[in-house]
Amino acid sequence: MSAVLEIADLRVSLPVDGQYREALHGVSLTVAAGEAVAVVGESGSGKSMMARAVIRVLPNGSRVGGAVRFKDEDVYQMNGRRLSAFRSTGIAMIFQDPRAHINPVRSIGDFLTEVLITKQGVKPVDARRKVLRLLREVDVSRPEDRLHQYPHELSGGLLQRVMIAAALAIEPKVILADEPTTALDVTTQSELMCILDERRQADDLALLLITHDLDLSAAVCDRTAVMYAGRIMEEGSSRSLHDQPRHPYTAALAASRPQIANNGRRLSVIQGQPLSAIEAPLGCPFVPRCKYAIAACRASEPLPKVIDGGLSACIRTNDIRAQLRSEGQPA
């Protein structure tokens, strides 16, 4: 399987108080056609920055190093026309807050058909037919009426369905979903994730799901990467992250989430608060919160190593693997 999307040693620096500070610190990740990959992290981990870097919409003045390749073509080498084609036919993005990413003064119908008509040269009648079919597919009731409605007339869940329909309408190769269901009720979340999952399998889509929820990533994605302070701490099959974590941060993250299945056990807590790459100390950025940290962890920055079919950026993985495994287990 060759990768549709390849992120290679991606570095993004932003000007902070006149100085360039790194917000993404060498992130590498690939997604193949038909594959679902999750990126899990807390605030400041750089997961959304990574998503923005992929579609090349970074804040003004940012510096980018490394590469983002879409079907072997570097997104940062594309000229205006190529980039526009990439964004309108290659990749589609779904955001957490649909209301912030949809034009409030255009109707749903205009919004859905715009790219099809202006970029892909589809005839308006055909675009309308296609969009109606997609709205039905994402379980939007009364689709014909919806085309004439405006964003403010739709609930958050309904609007997110419209966003998903819009993403599917351009028949992209990659869908980039940044916390698509975080603001929604669990029932809507379940349904929307199910729709995305079905479409991914039917159309051989690559899905990059950005989320804070390890359980959700395990349910929907084959592989998960855990980010912290602008870098990937661990990457592996989603199952292995729960059952056999390689990195202390992953184990601690899994153990600090209350489980619906067990009760009574006190939550184990990661002391302190998540850091962004900008605040990270030298050496491993997780050291201040890590209970396994030793002097060597502060000395130099650990590079991701292959362990057990996955990657871990921890120099102690092999020494502490058994302890990590027991951390995530219910008492």
Added chain:
Amino acid sequence: MNENPVVVADSLRKVYRVRGRIGRSGRNAGLTAVDGVSLTLSEGESLGVIGESGSGKTTLALMIIGLQTPSAGRVEVCGNERGRKRQRGKRHVWGREVQIVFQDPYSSLDPRQRVNSAIEEVLKLHFELSAGERRKRTATILEQVGLDQGRGGQRPAALSGGERQRAAIARAIAVEPRILILDEAVSALDVSIQAQILNLLADLRKSTGMAYLFLSHDLSVVRYITDRIIVMHNGRIVEEGTTDQVLSAPQQTYTQVLLACVPRRGWKPQRVRQLTEAS
């Protein structure tokens, strides 16, 4: 558990007046947010109210704390019935009894007021203390919620999300209320911070004996923090029982569907329609 009730709500109903039309029918029909809800919160108990957006849980909380007047029904807090009209003197008493923590501490704290001063203001309103005593009490409260003394001198903007929520909790518990309402109080926090605040809330309940009314859409969190659960849907209670009963063996279809949608190990997303047909 103590059987002494601190909150009794009887057939509460709230109809919001809505301008224009709702949906395709009904002129001036109003929107019924809460429709005949009765509940009892015992002293020291932690009662969870779960439901999706629009289920009426926040309106219910606002009626109990007195920020909304019920359209029908009555609320009794610590043995006193809440009147329909504004009663200045009584508001003061209620403030001692019930406090609330909201989801977003950034919009519920005054951005220009330092944390210390927010807590001292509450103490000044409710207790006869000298300035020195107030400062000392404030320091103790900050310690109780796990905030460094240094952070007390900060404004909310200088605090992290977790610290802000600790500050909001500190302000709420300063009057030593008997009831603390937590409206999605941990929903916006990062996973690792959420665990810290949940443990803090569990400890505070143990040390102070406060009763919690815990509103949330997150069933895993509710499982961790509550003794009993009320499930709300469209303004009504559809199911209630001990947390264990409701989450291990839900009786109502709605609760079953809700529970089936919670991501957990081995879970796969499903269409809700399939779920309702199956059950």
